Amino acid sequence: MLSPYKECDFSPMKESLKEDMRLLTGRIQKSIETLDQDNYCMLKEIEQIKESFLSIESRASTFYLNCYLSPFTDKYTELSISVQNLSRRRHGALIVIERSDALEPIIQTGIPIGAEVTQSLLESLFYPGTPLHDGAVLIRYNQIVSAKNILPLSHIIQPEPKLGTRHRAAIGLSELSDAIILVVSEETGKVSFASKGNLYPIVPQQTASNQMSV
């Protein structure tokens, strides 16, 4: 397998983020200057600044995730649409994408599946109450290898908010391997991914293609 870092050229995205951050800095500076004006209400401005931050975060996380995954699977689109749908329905999910490190020695293997990754199969596997919905789905290249896998939990104490076991399992596997683990929270619908012991939010953005994006 190729290294994802060789595949991705981060510089155009970084340039574009720098430009957006400069614009945002200018905007915040202007807001500070107008703050002392009588009768000036900043609420609208704060809302717009928050939206700009979210847009920057959203674009960056989509870019990184795509870079990390695309050398190892052609199914980024299927994965992204599935997690958005699971998120909207508040169906909890844990999806492991294997990269260079073999995962079977690290995880407790569940039920073999051996089918091509499709949006409908992924969403069905996490349908609440169905026999395979608990645990993690393992994806290798373009195949769903297995479901109901048990991942090692992270024992590192995370700063608040306290994380439940689904999120700790995602972080735990990412501490021991180079896998990328997508998590959909059943409680909040929030989507995140774990990589190298960190959990990163994926901020949804309404796009025409309905793809996962920051």
Ligand SMILES: Nc1ncnc2c1ncn2[C@@H]1O[C@H](COP(=O)(O)OP(=O)(O)OP(=O)(O)O)[C@@H](O)[C@H]1O
């Ligand atoms: N070690 C593990 N390996 C794989 N899946 C796990 C593991 N631990 C928990 N899970 C999954 O997470 C579910 C429980 O999630 P829990 O509510 O404890 O965590 P959470 O991080 O708060 O997630 P959510 O935000 O979805 O509620 C279990 O039913 C199971 O499907």
